[in-house]
Amino acid sequence: MGGLCGRDSVSQKPEDSLPRDTSSMRRGDPNREVFKCFGLPEAVSLQLVLKADLCVMTWLLGYVDPSDPCFVAAILTITFNPLFWNVVARWEHRTRKLSKAFRSPYLACYSLGAAILLLNVLRSHCFMQAMLSQPKMESLDNPTAYGLGLALLGIGSTLVLSSFFALGFTGTFLGDYFGILMEARVTTFPFNILDNPMYWGSTANYLGWAIMHASPAGLLLTVVVALIYMVAIQYEEPFTAQIYQQKASSSHKRS
Numbered sequence: 001m002g003g004l005c006g007r008d009s010v011s012q013k014p015e016d017s018l019p020r021d022t023s024s025m026r027r028g029d030p031n032r033e034v035f036k037c038f039g040l041p042e043a044v045s046l047q048l049v050l051k052a053d054l055c056v057m058t059w060l061l062g063y064v065d066p067s068d069p070c071f072v073a074a075i076l077t078i079t080f081n082p083l084f085w086n087v088v089a090r091w092e093h094r095t096r097k098l099s100k101a102f103r104s105p106y107l108a109c110y111s112l113g114a115a116i117l118l119l120n121v122l123r124s125h126c127f128m129q130a131m132l133s134q135p136k137m138e139s140l141d142n143p144t145a146y147g148l149g150l151a152l153l154g155i156g157s158t159l160v161l162s163s164f165f166a167l168g169f170t171g172t173f174l175g176d177y178f179g180i181l182m183e184a185r186v187t188t189f190p191f192n193i194l195d196n197p198m199y200w201g202s203t204a205n206y207l208g209w210a211i212m213h214a215s216p217a218g219l220l221l222t223v224v225v226a227l228i229y230m231v232a233i234q235y236e237e238p239f240t241a242q243i244y245q246q247k248a249s250s251s252h253k254r255s
Helices: 032-037 042-063 069-095 097-102 105-132 143-172 197-212 216-254
Strands: 008-014 180-185
Touching: 042 216, 069 097, 069 105, 069 216, 097 105, 105 143, 105 180, 105 197, 105 216, 143 197, 197 216
Parallel strands: none
Antiparallel strands: 008 180
16 A cells, blocks of 8 residues: 555466465565664564654654644545555455455456555645645755655655566555465565565655655654554554465365
8 A cells, every 4th residue: 555565476366376475465564674683573673663753753743733734634644545445455355345346356456456546646645735734844945855855755666666566456456355366475676675665665755755845744744654554564464464374274175
């Protein structure tokens, strides 16, 4: 999401797909493997990341006017987008209202995906306006920092685009909730190096923008983006796993 996931085979069938390992089919915590290297449990890793993010936010607030209308608009769009697509997708999974209205789960999914893309454009616009409306950080206003931001933007764009091409449109934009299930787990790049590369690629893009513009407001908003994505991951993954567990149980009963 913007939106968004991970799998191996991108061929899909509505309602008759085989269940797959949910650990890579939707966004996961990219920090878990790092903390495993240090022998730390996943719960501890999440707490440490949250504390680090909050410390960074507290520091950056000293440079930012949080009451600025552009900054408030950016916060609202950053928060609203994942809430919107999760609420709508769960409602669709429960009622199939969109699929019935469009007379096709594919058309319904395409429509939701288009709405998510438009919301993400609005979010990026608000993010940029918030950076432009606030002062720069002198220590970041130099060619070295600009180059670092440009590199992050390149990495983030690579992760986002490669994720999209690996998953396809419906795989990216919550096709699972419309009954368009993946046949197999995706293990190709970038899912072979990172869980949920679309989320974290998007975060890298915002971080790159913030550094290139030497913007403390942009850095603070990037922390908010990361926190919102982490919450979305915790909210989405169990539900997505449940979808495939239900499909596995249904397939078992039929056999």
